[in-house]
Amino acid sequence: MIEEKNEIYKLVYVLMALAILLIPFNNLPYLNNILKELSFSATSYPMLILITIMAIYILKESKVVKVKDKSIYILITFVILCFIFSLLNISDIMTNSFKGKTGIRRFVFQYPMLVFGAITSYCFYYFLRKTKIILWTIRRWILFSTIIASAYGFVEMLNMLNIIDTSEILKAVSNVIQLYARGELYPRGIRTVCGEASYFGMYAAFVLPWILSYIYTEKEYWKKGIAVVYALYFIALVLLSKSRMGLLIFWLEFIIFAIGIIIMKGNWKKKLITVLLFPLVFLTSNIVNKVGFNEEVKYENTASNATVGAVVESLNDENNMSNVARFSMMKAAFRIGNQHLLTGVGVGQYAFYATDNVESDDYRSSEVTRWLDPKQTQYWPTVFALHARIYAENGIICFLIWVALWAYIGISLLIRYIKYNDIKTLILMSSVAGVLLACFNIDTYIYYPLWILIGLYWRFGKENIEENSGERDEEIFFNYGDLWKRKRGRKLS
Numbered sequence: 001m002i003e004e005k006n007e008i009y010k011l012v013y014v015l016m017a018l019a020i021l022l023i024p025f026n027n028l029p030y031l032n033n034i035l036k037e038l039s040f041s042a043t044s045y046p047m048l049i050l051i052t053i054m055a056i057y058i059l060k061e062s063k064v065v066k067v068k069d070k071s072i073y074i075l076i077t078f079v080i081l082c083f084i085f086s087l088l089n090i091s092d093i094m095t096n097s098f099k100g101k102t103g104i105r106r107f108v109f110q111y112p113m114l115v116f117g118a119i120t121s122y123c124f125y126y127f128l129r130k131t132k133i134i135l136w137t138i139r140r141w142i143l144f145s146t147i148i149a150s151a152y153g154f155v156e157m158l159n160m161l162n163i164i165d166t167s168e169i170l171k172a173v174s175n176v177i178q179l180y181a182r183g184e185l186y187p188r189g190i191r192t193v194c195g196e197a198s199y200f201g202m203y204a205a206f207v208l209p210w211i212l213s214y215i216y217t218e219k220e221y222w223k224k225g226i227a228v229v230y231a232l233y234f235i236a237l238v239l240l241s242k243s244r245m246g247l248l249i250f251w252l253e254f255i256i257f258a259i260g261i262i263i264m265k266g267n268w269k270k271k272l273i274t275v276l277l278f279p280l281v282f283l284t285s286n287i288v289n290k291v292g293f294n295e296e297v298k299y300e301n302t303a304s305n306a307t308v309g310a311v312v313e314s315l316n317d318e319n320n321m322s323n324v325a326r327f328s329m330m331k332a333a334f335r336i337g338n339q340h341l342l343t344g345v346g347v348g349q350y351a352f353y354a355t356d357n358v359e360s361d362d363y364r365s366s367e368v369t370r371w372l373d374p375k376q377t378q379y380w381p382t383v384f385a386l387h388a389r390i391y392a393e394n395g396i397i398c399f400l401i402w403v404a405l406w407a408y409i410g411i412s413l414l415i416r417y418i419k420y421n422d423i424k425t426l427i428l429m430s431s432v433a434g435v436l437l438a439c440f441n442i443d444t445y446i447y448y449p450l451w452i453l454i455g456l457y458w459r460f461g462k463e464n465i466e467e468n469s470g471e472r473d474e475e476i477f478f479n480y481g482d483l484w485k486r487k488r489g490r491k492l493s
Helices: 002-021 032-040 044-061 071-088 090-095 103-131 135-160 167-177 197-217 221-240 244-262 268-292 308-315 321-339 350-357 360-364 366-372 386-420 423-438 448-461
Strands: none
Touching: 002 044, 002 103, 002 135, 002 448, 032 044, 032 103, 044 103, 071 090, 071 103, 071 386, 071 448, 090 103, 103 350, 103 448, 135 167, 135 197, 135 221, 135 423, 135 448, 197 221, 197 244, 197 268, 197 423, 197 448, 221 244, 221 268, 244 268, 244 308, 244 423, 321 350, 321 360, 321 366, 321 386, 350 366, 350 386, 360 366, 386 423, 386 448, 423 448
């Protein structure tokens, strides 16, 4: 019995590692007719198996692993109220129809995505408790994930900067792993293995603090130096994505992480590293500007410069058609929410109300026209921001509960950081900030970093303070061999 359990936990260990490693593969072209939104992300496949194993264990043991944090009740309340408020709109949902899709179909397909996300959070927490996996192991998996993306990004960069023609390789790989511009040479910037440049930016929002943390936790100077070089290289890839929101989120998140290090009690070495890191990042930005932004901008949703000022200026340009499309759809969401203040219009129903809430001037954007033209059935209206979508579809009550959930998590992490002064809490706090910023640029519930971070917070942000704070179980940046050799959760000597 014990051996069988150990074998299952080994499988769980592999599946959890895969769930992290595969996060950047977020635009797969397979099984869409069966799995719908789940099919796009490679992480969905190990998660489906993990959730099945968890369900079997819970039924077999007739008990659940209790989450020792009040945020679980906030999340459950949010999920339940989204369902109840949708039921209150059921008469409208039954009659909604647009571009050949019905309101009930959208609800049936979209609400399970929210439930699946919440279950993902609990599943991660459940197996983190069962297997005793430590946070630094999660960090290592995230590192490997970025190495996969960065390696492919290097091949893209060679082609983008006209160093080596790798276009045929890129087309061949794209045909296998990407739905958008499948089998084509992506023209807008570095996207790595992600679907688009902006998708890469949303992935980077999750992983950046984890990468930066190696600079502060490595003991040997040469390893610390390699960690700096790798972090700067990854930052260069983010800048070369030319995603305006991706760049803006990167700069904000980097500043948040740096401030967190600077206000850390004591440890002047970490503060000195941060002070030295700033000019290196800005130097990297200048180099990227010179070699990667030397052509005229061909697409309005790409940045013309990697600096914060240029990105903000571009996003504020009222004549930029990409801005018109983005902000018109967001404003439509808030108008819908205002008109259906208490209950919203129901999960998955935004698109059915978008046409009546977009201003006539917004149709100067060809994207808005395509999304809202009933005859162009291949295009579907998008909200762009998950936060705005929640307000429109679920009403102000659910929106405030959503805000309360993340406020509770953020404040709890901040209190712990002030109390324990540990870099692990700073990683979680910065990553949460980055992912929440990314939700202003993504409107799907299947954004795995969002849900995985909740599970990580439940396990490492509140429980086992003595075990999980500090750096006693610190792992070595290059010591990959012990990943499979050591026992799960055992600290390195």
